[in-house]
Amino acid sequence: MxxxxxxxxxxxxxxxxxxxxxxxxxxxxxxxxxxxxxxxxxxxxxxxxxxxxxxxxxxxxxxxxxxxxxxxxxxxxxxxxxxxxxxxxxxxxxxxxxxxxxxxxxxxxxxxxxxxxxxxxxxxxxxxxxxxxxxxxxxxxxxxxxxxxxxxxxxxxxxxxxxxxxxxxxxxxxxxxxxxxxxxxxxxxxxxxxxxxxxxxxxGEAPAKIASDLDYLQRLQDGVRSGLQRGDQDIEERLSLSDCGKRIDQFHGIIEQLHRQNIQALVNELLAESPTRD
Known part of the structure; x- marks a missing residue:
């Protein structure tokens, strides 16, 4: 510790x-x-x-x-x-x-x-x-x-x-x-x-860090929405960490795992928001 x-x-x-x-x-x-x-x-x-x-x-x-x-x-x-x-x-x-x-x-x-x-x-x-x-x-x-x-x-x-x-x-x-x-x-x-x-x-580092996180979330939302509109079945594979402005630079690959989990969570979130079709 x-x-x-x-x-x-x-x-x-x-x-x-x-x-x-x-x-x-x-x-x-x-x-x-x-x-x-x-x-x-x-x-x-x-x-x-x-x-x-x-x-x-x-x-x-x-x-x-x-x-x-x-x-x-x-x-x-x-x-x-x-x-x-x-x-x-x-x-x-x-x-x-x-x-x-x-x-x-x-x-x-x-x-x-x-x-x-x-x-x-x-x-x-x-x-x-x-x-x-x-x-x-x-x-x-x-x-x-x-x-x-x-x-x-x-x-x-x-x-x-x-x-x-x-x-x-x-x-x-x-x-x-x-x-x-x-x-x-x-x-x-x-x-x-x-x-x-x-x-x-x-x-001095805080504004850039917060801006980077906001940018990540916005890119992630845009990418997942676009994938759902196209009917993509493999959004997790198509929407990379770098596409969302982040890098795997620490935590020994855990970042990539968290990113993939975010994608699936956002897919579920957006589908739940969509109006139900008869």
């Missing part, structure tokens, strides 16, 4: 075991706030030891940016800590979390000690948390998933979570909602933009 201190009081952890998923730690005068946990228990437990033994502080709150296991599995390793999230996050964990945990346990013994922990405090559109002189603005940001949120810390750091990834990904969400959420990031001014996976984006 990699650890990067991006400000005097904000640290970003990046997994070396699963898809460079990130978690954030914000230190305040009254304790710490953990933004997401990591998928594998050994990495989340290392974060806890670092906080308690290395920094000599404790976690007061956990913020789950959405219900996906790679962001919420580690909740259980902070048993006395209140978890904050969107209302839909709690619902989706209740509905899907137990089956997800069952599948993870079937892969090996490292998940045997994991239990499902639901958010205790939820919100609908926005929520403000103030702790130890720090201000946390939580905002609903659907698209990647129905419950996705962003978290702005003071005026300088935005945890965009999976609204911002190396490639936009909406298989569990909606492409139009993700477009709208990405457009809302365009007006955010901050020194650091923390993706849900991958490297932290600095202020």
């Amino acid at each position: 990699q650890r990067e201190r991006i400000t005097d009081h904000i640290i970003v952890f990046r997994s070396e075991l699963y898809a460079q998923v990130t978690a954030g730690l914000v230190l305040t005068a009254e304790g710490a706030v953990l933004i997401d946990t990591l998928l594998y228990p050994e990495e989340t437990l290392r974060i806890r030891r670092y906080i308690e033994e290395g920094l000599q502080t404790r976690v007061r709150y956990i913020i789950n940016t959405h219900y996906h296991a790679d962001h919420s599995t580690g909740n259980c390793f902070f048993p006395e800590v209140e978890v904050l999230a969107h209302r839909r996050c709690r619902q989706l964990l209740q509905c899907r979390g137990h089956e997800s945990l069952r599948r993870m346990r079937a892969t090996g013994g490292e998940f045997d000690g994991v239990r499902l922990v639901l958010p205790a405090c939820t919100f609908e559109d926005t929520m403000l948390l103030e702790l130890g002189g720090c201000r946390f603005e939580l905002r609903h940001s659907p698209g990647h998933s129905p419950d996705s949120i962003t978290c702005r810390v003071d005026d300088h750091t935005l945890f965009a979570a999976d609204t911002l990834m190396p490639i936009p990904y909406f298989v569990d969400g909606n492409s139009q909602q993700l477009l709208a959420s990405l457009r809302s990031l365009e007006v955010e001014e901050c020194e650091h933009l923390v993706q849900g996976h991958g490297e932290v984006i600095l202020r």
Whole structure:
């Protein structure tokens, strides 16, 4: 696990075991706030030891940016800590979390000690948390998933979570909602933009990254619509990653896989929107 201190009081952890998923730690005068946990228990437990033994502080709150296991599995390793999230996050964990945990346990013994922990405090559109002189603005940001949120810390750091990834990904969400959420990031001014996976984006890099993701989604929509109009049966093969303005430059080919899944999800989305013919 990699650890990067991006400000005097904000640290970003990046997994070396699963898809460079990130978690954030914000230190305040009254304790710490953990933004997401990591998928594998050994990495989340290392974060806890670092906080308690290395920094000599404790976690007061956990913020789950959405219900996906790679962001919420580690909740259980902070048993006395209140978890904050969107209302839909709690619902989706209740509905899907137990089956997800069952599948993870079937892969090996490292998940045997994991239990499902639901958010205790939820919100609908926005929520403000103030702790130890720090201000946390939580905002609903659907698209990647129905419950996705962003978290702005003071005026300088935005945890965009999976609204911002190396490639936009909406298989569990909606492409139009993700477009709208990405457009809302365009007006955010901050020194650091923390993706849900991958490297932290600095202020000067943020506009180009967001523009690239918006361009990808627009090209993807145009390409899939055209393919459906022509009656193509192999849109996944015809519409390449480069056609949509992205490259396979990291994550060892996972980007290509996510792109293909996006195409199929968008096909289903557009077909569902089409009027039914008699």
